[in-house]
Amino acid sequence: MGILSGNPKDEPLHYGEVYGLWSHLATTKAGVDTYQVYINHTGDEDLRSFLKQVIETSMKPAIKEVEEVLIHNDIAVPPNPAERPEADLEKIPPGARLQDVQIAYIVAAEIAAGITGNAALMAQCIREDIGLMFAGFGAKKAKDGAQLLQMMKTKGWLVPPPLHLDTKHQ
Numbered sequence: 538m539g540i541l542s543g544n545p546k547d548e549p550l551h552y553g554e555v556y557g558l559w560s561h562l563a564t565t566k567a568g569v570d571t572y573q574v575y576i577n578h579t580g581d582e583d584l585r586s587f588l589k590q591v592i593e594t595s596m597k598p599a600i601k602e603v604e605e606v607l608i609h610n611d612i613a614v615p616p617n618p619a620e621r622p623e624a625d626l627e628k629i630p631p632g633a634r635l636q637d638v639q640i641a642y643i644v645a646a647e648i649a650a651g652i653t654g655n656a657a658l659m660a661q662c663i664r665e666d667i668g669l670m671f672a673g674f675g676a677k678k679a680k681d682g683a684q685l686l687q688m689m690k691t692k693g694w695l696v697p698p699p700l701h702l703d704t705k706h707q
Contacts, residue, residue: 545664545665545666545667546609546666548663548664549610550606550610550612550664550667551663553661553662554661554662554663554664554667555607555610555612557658557661557662557671558603558606558607558612558667559607559612559614559615561599561603561654561655561658561671561674562600562603562604562607562614562615563615565596565599565600565603566600566615566616566617566618567618568596568647569592569596569597569600569618570618570619570621572588572591572592572596572644573592573620573621574621575588575635575640575643575644576588576589576623577621577623577624577626577629578626578629578634578635578640579626579635579637579640580626580637581637581692583688583692584637584640584641584688587681587684587685587688588640588644591644591681594677595674595677595678595681599674599677602670603670606667606670637694638689638694641685641688641689641694642694644685645682645685645686645689648678648681648682648685649682651674651675651678652675652678652679652682655671655672655674655675655678656671656675658671659671659672659675
C-alpha cells in the first residue's frame with residue numbers, strides 16, 4: 538500500500554493543492570468583504586438579498602470547509618478582513634456610489650471566474666476529497682450564477698450580445 542492509498546483524508550496534500558486551498562480561502566474571505574461593500578451600495582432589495590444569501594450559503598461554508606482542511610494539515614490560514622459596518626445608502630455621494638446594474642455585472646463576472654478557477658483547482662488535485670470539494674464550490678457558484686442571470690433578465694439589466702435570429706423560416 539502506497540502513500541496515496543486508502544482514505545484520501547490521510548494522504549498528504551501536494552504543493553499545488555496547498556496553494557490552491559490557501560488562495561481560494563484568501564480570495565473567498567476578500568469576496569465576503571467585497572460583497573458587504575456591494576450590499577451597502579445597492580438599493581435593490583432583491584440584489585441585496587441575493588448578495589447576503591451568497592455570503593451565508595456559499596462563501597462562509599466554503600471558508601469553514603477550507604479552513605478545516607488547512608488547519609488539519611498544519612497550514613496557517615490567511616486572516617479575516619474586518620466586518621464591514623452597514624452604511625446608509627443615502628449618505629454615499631451619487632458619484633461614488635456603485636449602481637445596482639454595475640454590482641450585478643461585477644458579481645456575474647466574479648461568479649464566472651470562480652467557476653473557471655474551481656475547475657482548474659479541481660483538475661490539479663490528486664486527493665479525491667479536495668477535488669470534489671472544489672467541484673462542489675463550482676456547482677454552488679453555477680447555481681448562484683443562474684439565479685443572478687434570471688434576476689438580471691427580469692429587471693432588464695442584462696444587455697445581450699447580438700442575437701442570431703433565424704428569419705429564413707418565418
